[in-house]
Amino acid sequence: MTSSLDQALIHIVDDDAALRRSLVFLLDSVGWRTQAHASAEEFLAAYQPGVPGCLVLDIRMPGMSGLELQQVLRAQGRTLPIIFITGHGDVALAVQAMKQEACDFLEKPFKDQVLLDAVTQAVRRSARQLAAERRHDQAHALLERLSPREREVALRVAHGLPNKLIARELDISEKTVHVHRQHVMEKTHTGSAAELARLMLRADPADLD
């Protein structure tokens, strides 16, 4: 367990209280922080995004089912990885869950190691995704500071165009392009055209197409 995963929080959603407790007990035995919920609704009310972790979710529950919760989270743009556990290995359910990008699908009863491995993997994935999201958000924030004209210049700089060409394309003087370019580098804290290109790629890959 790496230190970056220390704050990770494992959510457990199962309507069976005993099983819920046993999962907490199991995950706690290897030091995971856990939060147990008796229903999907309860989980949705309590969930705070932004922390790495994963969701250990019973697929069959009264009220909102596991699959329905998965759909709700996707609709909200949450990337929290989900490990489904089910009492009976229903292939159709598993296929649907995996299509909806479930992280894993475990059939009860399962070996403790299988669950723990799945959780570790899911949390790593979650952490990676969170980091990527964070970088994307930062890049996005930096680029937001540019004026529209600076944005046009930045895009061409990132593509590696010399000032002369940029001036001709935008029908402005080469000197003006030079000023814009300096502002762009200052605002985005980048030192080179390559660095600027990476930043823009993180913010929105489609921009460079």
Next chain:
Amino acid sequence: MSTASVRGHPRRALFLAVLAAVLAYFPAAHAAAPVRIGVLAFLGAEVALSTWSPLVAHLEAALPERRFVLVYYDVAGLRQAVQQQALDFVITNGGQYAALESEFGVSRIATLDSPGVPSPSQAIGSAVIARADRRDLNALADLKGKRVAAVGEDAFGGFQVAWREFRRQGVEPENFARLDFVGFPMPRIVTAVARNQADAGIVRACLLEELARDGAIRLADFKVLSPRRVEGFACGLSSGLYPDWPIATLRHTDLRLAKAVATALLSMPASPTGHAWTVPADYRTVHDLFRDLQIGPYAYLRETTLQALARRYWPFLLLFFAALAGWVVHTVRVEQQVHARTAALRDALAQRDAAEAGMRAHQEQFDHLSRLSILGELSGTLAHELNQPLATIANYAQSLVRRLDSGRYTPENLAEASREIAAQAERAGGIVHRIRAFARKRAAVRERRPLADLVREAATLFDGMLPNAPHIGIADRLPPGAQVEADTLQIEQVLLNLLKNAADAMQDLPSDTRVIDVTLEREGRNYQIAVRDHGAGLAPASTQHLFEPFFTTKPDGMGLGLSICKTIVEAHGGRLWAEANAGAPGMTFIFTLPADDLIP
């Protein structure tokens, strides 16, 4: 008995006449209600009107303070009017008069005086006519075995008068080959005789002469049988003569009015046809005739001895015995058929009994089969049910090993895990026990159980039967401690069936609307369990057959579930039925179980 039987032309143009004397008898004080005169009008109101309206004119001239109204009736209608005292005066033939006199006490005040008759007391007679070329027919006795036509049984001159003569000559109507009553008008009878449709006909005397005078027939073509000669009577005649039509008062008729009318009539001059009113005739001869014939007021005199009946009614008796014989034959045949069909029915019943016995014998197998099939459908649930405790146990056990290895444990940890493991093992064992008990073939065992527990157990067993099973909401409105004496497993089976049906009915609904409402309440002497779904409901035609074996609306169903449920519920003294939800789609299945406190 008809107007036509009064001798002379039916039109009786009675002259307007002297009034002065009458006025003196009748003071002006009684000018109120019109005087109603009921008239026998066999030939219809129109003919009667032209016949009798001059009489009204005369009476109104004679008694100007009173208005006179003629009301026309047939025989029955006139009798009824007299009975109801709806009339003040009645004008009818001698025959009906005699009858009304006997029955209602009507009293004649004048008799019609017609021309061409010896006296008003000898005015009406019958002629029995035949074709002149019938040499074989001369006397009335010659008509035995012959075809005779007459107007009607209650016609006076047209039948009853002649009947008396036939009887005197030893002939009864039953002796005729045929007696046809052809109704009015009377000349039909003459036509029937002329065309040989009848051998002889009974008409009122003088009809032939009138028709000949009008040129309708030739008198020489006909003859009168058993002809009589009466001094002063100009027509051919086969019978004695009877009094002419009277006018009579009813019992309630005002005496002074009666006197005034009588006086006016007697003072009325003769009409151009020679008709006038005269002092009332003696109607004893009519009574004699009725007494002879035992009809009208004397019908009670009819012989009732067996011999007399036999003599008179032998053709009917013959017919009767023939009918009796036919009936006996028919009865015997029917009896045979009944025997045959009874045997067939008995066979059918025996077959049905055998089938029913077979059904009963198979009932337990069905029962078992159904349980197994539910068990099969429930296997998903059962796997889940079992997996829960097993997974829990595994989690705890594996965690313990892990913690012991890593040293990450406390006594509290260990105790908690061990307790959970024990509890979950027990839970798993309970499930296994329930399944085995449910699937086992067994004799029914009744035990007292709280109904709510029973229902909750079934709901638990059912819960998760399908992936995404509907939510079951239990509304427990039972009095505290409500118990039933029941075979727990059987009742659970019923509940599972109903829950399964409800879930199936809602398959196509989104999950948040798939809810089964189970309501428990007391209903009189019973507890009532209602399982309500929110599905599409069933066609009314389907609901009729719901509880019949092998009826199903499900493509893969056996159609035994509800049939067995009904059997089970009824064996518990309850009832199972289905209702369409009021004001909402879906069905509610309801069954009752007797309340425990009423079970001895």
